[in-house]
Amino acid sequence: MSKSITIDGNTVPFEEGQTIMEAATAAGVYIPHLCHHLEFAPHGSCKLCNVKVNGRVCSACTFPAMEGQEVLNNTQELTDDRQKITQMLFVEGNHFCPSCEKTGNCQLQAVAYHLNMLDDHYPLFFPTRKVDASHAEVMIDHNRCIFCTLCVRASQQKDGKDVFAISGRGLKKHLIVNAQSGLLKDTDIEATDQAAHICPTGAILIKHTAYQVPIGERIYDHKQIDQVSLEKEHDQHGK
Amino acid sequence: MTKFIQDLAETHRYQSTHLLDILRSIQTHYHYIPEAAIEQLAELLKTPRTQIISVVEFYSFFHLSPHGEYEILISDSITDHMLGKKSLIDYLSKKLNVAVGEVRQDGVVSLDNTSCTGMCDQGPAGLVNGHALTHLDHQRIDLITDLINQQKPLNEWPDNLFLVEDNIIKPGLLLNQSINQGSALQATFKRGLKETLSELEQSGLRGRGGAGFKTATKWKFCSEEPETLRYVVCNADEGEPGTFKDRVLLNTYAHQVFEGMTLCAAIIEAQQGFLYLRGEYLHLYEKLQGILEERRQAGLLGNNILKQGMNFDIEICLGAGAYICGEESALIESLEGKMGIPRNRPPYPVTQGYLDKPTVVNNVETFMAAASIAINGGAWFANIGTEKSKGTKILSICGDCARPGIYEYPFGTSIQTVLDDCGASDVLGVQIGGPSGTFIANHEFKRQLAFEDLATGGSFIVFDNSRNILEIVNNFIHFFAHESCGFCTPCRVGTSLLKKQLDKIIEGHGSAGDVVALEELCQLIKTQSHCGLGQTAANPVLTTLERYPELYQSQLKKISYEPGFDLDGALETARRLAKRNDAGAHLAQVEEES
Ligand SMILES: Cc1cc2nc3c(=O)[nH]c(=O)nc-3n(C[C@H](O)[C@H](O)[C@H](O)COP(=O)(O)O)c2cc1C
Ligand code: SF4
Ligand code: SF4
Ligand code: FES
Numbered sequence: 001m002s003k004s005i006t007i008d009g010n011t012v013p014f015e016e017g018q019t020i021m022e023a024a025t026a027a028g029v030y031i032p033h034l035c036h037h038l039e040f041a042p043h044g045s046c047k048l049c050n051v052k053v054n055g056r057v058c059s060a061c062t063f064p065a066m067e068g069q070e071v072l073n074n075t076q077e078l079t080d081d082r083q084k085i086t087q088m089l090f091v092e093g094n095h096f097c098p099s100c101e102k103t104g105n106c107q108l109q110a111v112a113y114h115l116n117m118l119d120d121h122y123p124l125f126f127p128t129r130k131v132d133a134s135h136a137e138v139m140i141d142h143n144r145c146i147f148c149t150l151c152v153r154a155s156q157q158k159d160g161k162d163v164f165a166i167s168g169r170g171l172k173k174h175l176i177v178n179a180q181s182g183l184l185k186d187t188d189i190e191a192t193d194q195a196a197h198i199c200p201t202g203a204i205l206i207k208h209t210a211y212q213v214p215i216g217e218r219i220y221d222h223k224q225i226d227q228v229s230l231e232k233e234h235d236q237h238g239k
Numbered sequence: 240m241t242k243f244i245q246d247l248a249e250t251h252r253y254q255s256t257h258l259l260d261i262l263r264s265i266q267t268h269y270h271y272i273p274e275a276a277i278e279q280l281a282e283l284l285k286t287p288r289t290q291i292i293s294v295v296e297f298y299s300f301f302h303l304s305p306h307g308e309y310e311i312l313i314s315d316s317i318t319d320h321m322l323g324k325k326s327l328i329d330y331l332s333k334k335l336n337v338a339v340g341e342v343r344q345d346g347v348v349s350l351d352n353t354s355c356t357g358m359c360d361q362g363p364a365g366l367v368n369g370h371a372l373t374h375l376d377h378q379r380i381d382l383i384t385d386l387i388n389q390q391k392p393l394n395e396w397p398d399n400l401f402l403v404e405d406n407i408i409k410p411g412l413l414l415n416q417s418i419n420q421g422s423a424l425q426a427t428f429k430r431g432l433k434e435t436l437s438e439l440e441q442s443g444l445r446g447r448g449g450a451g452f453k454t455a456t457k458w459k460f461c462s463e464e465p466e467t468l469r470y471v472v473c474n475a476d477e478g479e480p481g482t483f484k485d486r487v488l489l490n491t492y493a494h495q496v497f498e499g500m501t502l503c504a505a506i507i508e509a510q511q512g513f514l515y516l517r518g519e520y521l522h523l524y525e526k527l528q529g530i531l532e533e534r535r536q537a538g539l540l541g542n543n544i545l546k547q548g549m550n551f552d553i554e555i556c557l558g559a560g561a562y563i564c565g566e567e568s569a570l571i572e573s574l575e576g577k578m579g580i581p582r583n584r585p586p587y588p589v590t591q592g593y594l595d596k597p598t599v600v601n602n603v604e605t606f607m608a609a610a611s612i613a614i615n616g617g618a619w620f621a622n623i624g625t626e627k628s629k630g631t632k633i634l635s636i637c638g639d640c641a642r643p644g645i646y647e648y649p650f651g652t653s654i655q656t657v658l659d660d661c662g663a664s665d666v667l668g669v670q671i672g673g674p675s676g677t678f679i680a681n682h683e684f685k686r687q688l689a690f691e692d693l694a695t696g697g698s699f700i701v702f703d704n705s706r707n708i709l710e711i712v713n714n715f716i717h718f719f720a721h722e723s724c725g726f727c728t729p730c731r732v733g734t735s736l737l738k739k740q741l742d743k744i745i746e747g748h749g750s751a752g753d754v755v756a757l758e759e760l761c762q763l764i765k766t767q768s769h770c771g772l773g774q775t776a777a778n779p780v781l782t783t784l785e786r787y788p789e790l791y792q793s794q795l796k797k798i799s800y801e802p803g804f805d806l807d808g809a810l811e812t813a814r815r816l817a818k819r820n821d822a823g824a825h826l827a828q829v830e831e832e833s
Contacts, residue, residue, distance in 0.1 A: 042583070044583045044727075044769065045726050045727050045728070045769070046727070046728050047727050047728050047729055047767050047768075047769065048728075050767055057766055057767060059583070059769075062583040064585065081763055081766070081767055084763055085728050085729055085763075085767060088728050088729070088732035088733060088736070089728055089732070091732070091736075092731075092732045122732075122736050123736070123739060123804065125735070146728075147725075147731075162287045162289065164289070165287070165289035165290060165292070165293050166293065167289070167292050167293035167296045167297070168293070168296040168297065168725070169296065169297045169298075169299075169561070169578075169723075169724055169725050170720070170721065170722070170723040170724065170725040170731060170734075170735075171720070171723070171725065171731060171732070171735050172296070172725070173725040173731065176289055176292055176293070177289070178287055178288060178289045180274070180278060180288070
């Protein structure tokens with residue numbers, strides 16, 4: 001007999017070694033997430049995927065599924081908290097969606113839509129952050145980085161390189177690149193690297209492609225992130 | 240430089256796990272970590288430069304830009320403030336002619352604040368190039384200024400500037416014992432390892448670092464792991480403001496602490512141990528190395544300990560200014576030469592700790608108690624205390640009391656008893672367990688020191704009626720915002736938002752909804768954060784808001800909404816440029832209701 005947990009009262013089967021996130025995705029249950037990506041070791045930092053497991057808050061992307069778990073995911077309380085965590089990510093950086101070329105394709109924006117976020121709620125930090133446009137094909141706009149480390153992990157785990165890292169402590173956290181000059185052009189990144197395409201926000205962009213897909217025809221212009229996410233991830237998770 | 244770095248790397252056998260130690264030497268030598276050193280280290284240690292940079296930028300005691308030949312840091316703990324820290328640092332800044340947070344033009348001296356240095360019973364305190372300075376006053380500052388201006392090397396400075404006192408005022412069960420070197424180990428081998436573990440179990444000893452996990456259970460879990468390479472780690476990071484008992488234990492009872500670690504190693508069959516000593520306790524480093532050497536000579540460390548065929552040794556690793564490294568998994572990351580970021584759990588350190596091997600992490604006092612229990616048996620310890628909290632607790636008491644210092648009490652002792660003993664009068668409240676603990680008001684002094692009532696890792700700060708609660712809370716909240724490791728969103732952003740929100744209320748810009756918003760934010764940080772730091776960071780607000788709601792309310796303006804954005808404040812630059820300060824150059828954004 002296969003093992004199972006419940007999520008919001010529904011039985012969800014799991015295999016030994018799966019996280020709650022993996023089991024949920026395989027069963028077609030969406031748990032909001034930003035720093036999680038099925039192809040990489042989970043990081044557990046954004047905390048958007050926090051669920052309640054037998055009364056205790058756990059990150060679904062890192063916490064192993066275990067027999068007897070009663071998981072709460074889609075509750076008003078958790079949605080409220082997730083909305084606030086998303087608002088925190090917005091006020092921490094400089095996210096001017098209308099003027100961002102990632103708009104409509106951005107997961108941060110899409111999660112905010114999904115959670116029905118209507119304002120920033122918290123005071124904006126307006127940090128001073130740089131743009132690194134030194135590279136011919138790839139650019140970094142640090143204003144939009146949410147420190148999910150997906151680019152770090154993609155570069156290490158997929159591209160066999162080590163282009164990115166997160167440095168600093170607390171609010172001074174920032175993305176750095178592996179070059180003595182500190183500039184992207186002096187790293188060994190290429191536009192074909194997975195690290196150049198994985199950013200959930202508009203912090204890492206491929207140059208000269210900005211408006212090839214017009215606004216209005218982009219991923220999240222017509223679909224909610226839960227639907228997109230499940231369509232994309234379901235098969236791989238479920239295998 | 241090339242040779243210096245080369246030699247350094249060689250001394251450390253090119254191990255990237257030693258990165259913190261290596262960087263410490265570079266920082267001491269150059270007063271910063273030069274870019275060229277990073278490049279060279281990256282080659283030598285075969286570690287990406289980004290990893291080295293990230294470590295440098297994580298720890299407060301490393302810098303990418305040059306700092307003074309004399310780097311002075313003044314402790315920013317609430318207790319230092321109560322002893323006049325603010326006016327002292329201003330005086331120091333004027334005398335030395337350097338602004339706080341800056342390096343003097345000639346590069347000779349730099350001055351800054353630092354989190355609590357663990358000298359709360361002998362403050363105001365500070366550090367010069369990592370060495371503890373105590374009892375700072377105008378006279379000492381004058382002297383220090385002269386020494387710096389004459390550029391006298393630190394080893395020629397008068398000893399009394401660096402004198403650190405134990406101040407053991409009330410010893411109890413543990414502190415009154417002086418055990419002979421090796422006697423706990425002898426007793427253990429004589430009784431048997433399994434039998435000693437069961438004595439430990441019977442003693443009911445729970446971890447003294449704060450969380451209170453049963454020590455015997457932790458050791459047992461670790462010893463049952465299939466992986467046979469195992470480690471013992473002693474947590475001497477002691478960063479909780481107001482805590483300084485581990486400093487005293489390591490100064491005067493180090494043999495017993497090391498004996499406890501060795502005992503643990505015998506039981507869990509570990510070959511290697513680490514003492515993770517906070518960087519602020521650099522003054523203990525040489526002394527502790529000497530004691531380890533003494534123990535090797537005496538056959539209590541090294542190969543074939545007490546001729547029992549047991550091999551075990553202990554290495555001391557210094558931290559570099561990061562409170563989060565007291566959290567056990569962050570500590571392990573730091574031991575591995577990385578940023579101190581708490582790991583995801585499970586796996587717990589007992590199954591995958593240092594280098595992913597089974598690891599026991601315990602507090603200094605826990606190891607010391609374990610050694611005593613090995614000699615005297617479990618019942619000796621379990622006879623004292625309460626049902627769920629056996630034995631005694633060593634407290635570091637500071638703040639408004641006549642006799643700050645180290646006190647040892649059986650669990651179950653009332654707060655009032657402690658206050659009477661330390662000579663506290665006209666008490667407003669007590670902060671138990673440091674900023675991450677609980678603020679209790681003066682009608683609660685019948686409550687007890689115990690895991691089932693008021694748990695504490697040792698911090699006990701007394702405040703008298705002349706103190707302002709909101710100032711205390713503000714100091715604590717700024718501490719957490721400064722020390723958040725930044726890994727998870729709720730704590731990284733949340734603690735800074737909390738700081739802003741509290742500042743807004745304290746500065747009198749808060750309006751009706753602002754206390755509710757404050758509490759809501761606290762709850763979010765508490766429930767959604769990744770580790771104990773974030774989960775307790777809002778406690779200063781939550782525990783005082785619960786007791787003194789009117790205090791927060793009274794700070795609010797009588798308008799329904801105050802924007803977070805200070806319109807008039809934003810015009811300051813414009814006023815300065817226009818050299819204007821008349822009424823027309825000011826804007827009120829909301830009219831106050833009368
Ligand atoms: C932010 C934070 C700081 C901590 N600091 C310390 C510390 O300085 N010393 C300590 O022994 N434990 C500290 N702890 C607790 C440790 O994580 C761990 O529980 C403890 O070292 C286990 O030892 P024990 O069982 O002997 O108490 C801290 C925990 C957190 C979350
Ligand atoms: S640049 Fe993008 S992918 Fe990389 S850490 Fe920042 S947000 Fe994540
Ligand atoms: S709670 Fe704070 S200290 Fe702990 S992991 Fe999150 S950011 Fe770091
Ligand atoms: S998706 Fe789980 S913490 Fe980010």
